[in-house]
Structures are given as structure tokens and as C-alpha cells.
Amino acid sequence: ELKVEQNPLFLSMQEGKNYTIYCNYSTTSDRLYWYRQDPGKSLESLFVLLSNGAVKQEGRLMASLDTKARLSTLHITAAVHDLSATYFCAVDGETSGSRLTFGEGTQLTVNP
């Protein structure tokens, strides 16, 4: 059974600081996703990582994938208040057929 763990689950940080969210998963994967969810809203796709060593960046967010370590990271650079949201990683396991297993989510609060 595929398990996906995120840490930290709660993150409070100051504007301008850097931090990293970690996503570990238990079996080989085809794809790894990062999503953002604002309160009361649906999920917004941030990144899809397909292969070992993949790195994608959009604005202050950068995601990477290490399939050998079964680890993905979401790095936040110089955080701003608008980044406050819950971030989920989700894994499409090798035998999952596009069925996603989600991590618990990281609730990020960026304080002025």
C-alpha cells in the first residue's frame, strides 16, 4: 500500500524567510504532484514531477524529486503573505493507474 507523508504539517514563517516542505512516499512512483488549496477552495495544480532529478520552479516556489530516496521537496524562497495556504503532495504510484494518494497536507502561514 502506497503511503505518503508530509512534514511539517503546520508551518508558520515570517515574510522574507526560506523554508522547505518534505514529501516522502513508500513505493516507486510514476508521477508526483504538488497542489495548493486555499480555505474553502478546490485544489490548484502547482507542479508535476515525472522523473528522478526533476526540478520545476514557478515564482517563489521550487519543487524537486529524488525517486531513489522517494522524496520530493517544495522550497519556498523569500515567503510572502500570499503564499499562505495548504500544500499537498500526491503520488501516482507505479501500479496506481493515475489514482492519487495524498499526503496529509502542510498548512503554511506567512506572517508579515
Place this chain on the structure above:
Amino acid sequence: SAVISQKPSRDICQRGTSLTIQCQVDSQVTMMFWYRQQPGQSLTLIATANQGSEATYESGFVIDKFPISRPNLTFSTLTVSNMSPEDSSIYLCSVEGDTDTQYFGPGTRLTVL
């Protein structure tokens, strides 16, 4: 990208009743997925809906409780049957787009009294 709409966006229902949630996609897709997000929790896959075949349910979810229809390649429904307060959740449908991304609908927020 895929544009997904869901109806209703929210509802408040009485215990013991049933609610059918609709999911419409703006393009033809092979697989559609239904997820549940309980309050303050992550997302859990309920079932996969393929056109022309019965839905495939994940462990802990059964067809009698969550019947699903998939009459064509752009539409699916999920029914939450014989509801109890524990069914209060956000129900989301998702589809796989043509760029390896899974897109999610806006969700249906269900409250069961």
C-alpha cells in the same frame, strides 16, 4: 487544461437522505475520479469511473453507499446514499489532462444534519 464544473456547489441535507453530485468536463476523458475531503483532512480517493464499465472502488468505499454513473466521456455522477453526519465533506471530481496533470473540480461541500 481541463475545465471541470460540479453541481451543486454546496448543500445541506438531512440524515437518511441521498444527494447526487454532478461532474462535467469540457473535453472527453477516459478516467474520472471521485475524492472525498473530510473537514480539516487530506483527500481520499473514493472510486475511479470509466465510461462503459462499472466504477472501481477503493478500500473502505462501497457501491451501495456511493453509486457512480459514467454515461459518457464528459460526465459523471456520484450519489451519497443514506447520509449520516459523518458524510459531511467536500466531494471533488478530477480528470487527467493532456499534460500529465490531474485537474480538480471546484468541489461540492456537503453538510449532513
